[in-house]
Amino acid sequence: MTEEAVRAEYDKLVADFQPSPEIRASHILVPTEEEAQAVKAELDGGADFATLAKEKSIDPGAANGGDLGFFGKGMMVAPFETAAYGLTEIGQVSEPVQSQFGWHVIRLEEKRDSAPPAFEQVAPQLQQQLLMTTFDDTVAKLMEGVAIDIPDAELSAAVDAQTETEAPAQ
Missing domain, CATH: 3.10.50.40 (Chitinase A; domain 3)
Structure with missing residues (x-):
């Protein structure tokens, strides 16, 4: 950053x-x-x-x-x-x-x-936010077109259920 x-x-x-x-x-x-x-x-x-x-x-x-x-x-x-x-x-x-x-x-x-906070006061939080956004964007780009095959049916169902609860509402 x-x-x-x-x-x-x-x-x-x-x-x-x-x-x-x-x-x-x-x-x-x-x-x-x-x-x-x-x-x-x-x-x-x-x-x-x-x-x-x-x-x-x-x-x-x-x-x-x-x-x-x-x-x-x-x-x-x-x-x-x-x-x-x-x-x-x-x-x-x-x-x-x-x-x-x-x-x-x-x-x-x-x-x-009220006045906006000084740059020095919020810079660490902004840097952390940018780092997380960049990380998430990079992972999303790397995952584009990637298919994950989970042969174990029980594990596959658990992953699907977890993915559904984490997916953002549209």
């Missing part, structure tokens, strides 16, 4: 890429609704979100101020995602929302459209 072939596949991937909305949010996760309401009240009173996240959140990511980074739809649990995507203004803080992990208070940090 040449780098040119891999880059050509990457160019096709980028040409077909459809950006989708992503958001970056931070959250403070606490075990109870009462604690979440208290956190929301502190934030409404002017408390620093990142500081409160470090002090009060039970989430392992609390050390970085509760920042979850960018995520798209379908990447978070439903109640959290609905609340996070319901925020419209940068810096806006949600009402407490419950998920199976506890109670979240969420702040919207940024909005953007």
Whole structure:
């Protein structure tokens, strides 16, 4: 596989890429609704979100101020995602929302459209795909016109049955 072939596949991937909305949010996760309401009240009173996240959140990511980074739809649990995507203004803080992990208070940090992955990030997978496609095409060409005779009737029937289940639907 040449780098040119891999880059050509990457160019096709980028040409077909459809950006989708992503958001970056931070959250403070606490075990109870009462604690979440208290956190929301502190934030409404002017408390620093990142500081409160470090002090009060039970989430392992609390050390970085509760920042979850960018995520798209379908990447978070439903109640959290609905609340996070319901925020419209940068810096806006949600009402407490419950998920199976506890109670979240969420702040919207940024909005953007997703970008295609960098070439370096996907090159190994593209190279593997090209290798498999080339292998399959080469084997198919070599098999053209080849007749396989299996004299054992039982083995022949088993091969036929296997071939039928592997054949692509037309």
